[in-house]
Every structure is written in structure tokens, then in C-alpha cells.
Amino acid sequence: xxxxxxxxxxxxxxxxxxxxxxxxxxxxxxxxxxxxxxxxxxxxxxxxxxxxxxxxxxxxxxxxxxxxxxxxxxxxxxxxxxxxxxxxxxxxxxxxxxxxxxxxxxxxxxxxxxxxxxxxxxxxxxxxxxxxxxxxxxxxxxxxxxxxxxxxxxx
Numbered sequence: 692x693x694x695x696x697x698x699x700x701x702x703x704x705x706x707x708x709x710x711x712x713x714x715x716x717x718x719x720x721x722x723x724x725x726x727x728x729x730x731x732x733x734x735x736x737x738x739x740x741x742x743x744x745x746x747x748x749x750x751x752x753x754x755x756x757x758x759x760x761x762x763x764x765x766x767x768x769x770x771x772x773x774x775x776x777x778x779x780x781x782x783x784x785x786x787x788x789x790x791x792x793x794x795x796x797x798x799x800x801x802x803x804x805x806x807x808x809x810x811x812x813x814x815x816x817x818x819x820x821x822x823x824x825x826x827x828x829x830x831x832x833x834x835x836x837x838x839x840x841x842x843x844x845x846x
Contacts (some may be wrong), residue, residue, distance in 0.1 A: 771777060
């Protein structure tokens, strides 16, 4: 074999020079790497939070649709139960009977109605601007109305 480097060849001593800016470059590289890592972790958390909220929103939409459908069904049931035919059947089951024409008295009014008490202000109180108005109360007595229609009125 052939030796390429002669055995008696002496190399010059090599001294290493210290790189003073290497520590600064490594520190800057570390800070930039940490910044990128924190950014990726933050973006990942945001992404997974958005996915979670998307799933929750979809579940809430589904629940809202179910509740609105249930509300429609309940409104329909209420309308069916309040129909005149159903009410008439329920009244018959309770033993009620339809109203007869003889039971209706068109001239009779309830005794405690709001129409019975009427407040009227006299013209004398209006002319005096500094005086307090004194209301006059007119009360209708329910027993004074005739029970039978008079002959002067058409039936």
C-alpha cells in the first residue's frame, strides 16, 4: 500500500479562536425557537377550542330543533283540546247541558261591573282654575232595571 501522508511530516500546531458572538446567536436562536413553539401551541389550543365550540353549537342547534318541534306538537295538542267539538264532548262527560234560550236575560247586568260606577265632573269645577275638581259619583242600582221587556220596545 501507498502511504499518502509521510510519517515524518509534522503538522503545525492549531490554536482555536474563541467566537464571542456565538453565545448571542445561540440565545437569539433559542428565543426565536421558543416564540415559534409558543405560537404553535397557542394556535393549536385555539383550533381545538374552536372545534369544541363547533361541536357544542351543533348539539345546541339539534336540541333547539327538537324543542321547537316539541313546542309545535304541544301547541297542536292544545289547539285540538281547545276545539269546540272536544270542549263539547268534555262538557257532556261532566254532565253539563247546552244553554237554553229561556236561561238568557238580555236586560240583566252583573251587580259588580265597572259600568255601574260612573264619575262625572261638574261644569262649576272647570271654571275655577285654582280649585280642586270634586267628582260626582252616579251609581246605578242593578235592581231597578225591568225584568220583562216593555211593550214600547220591539222584541
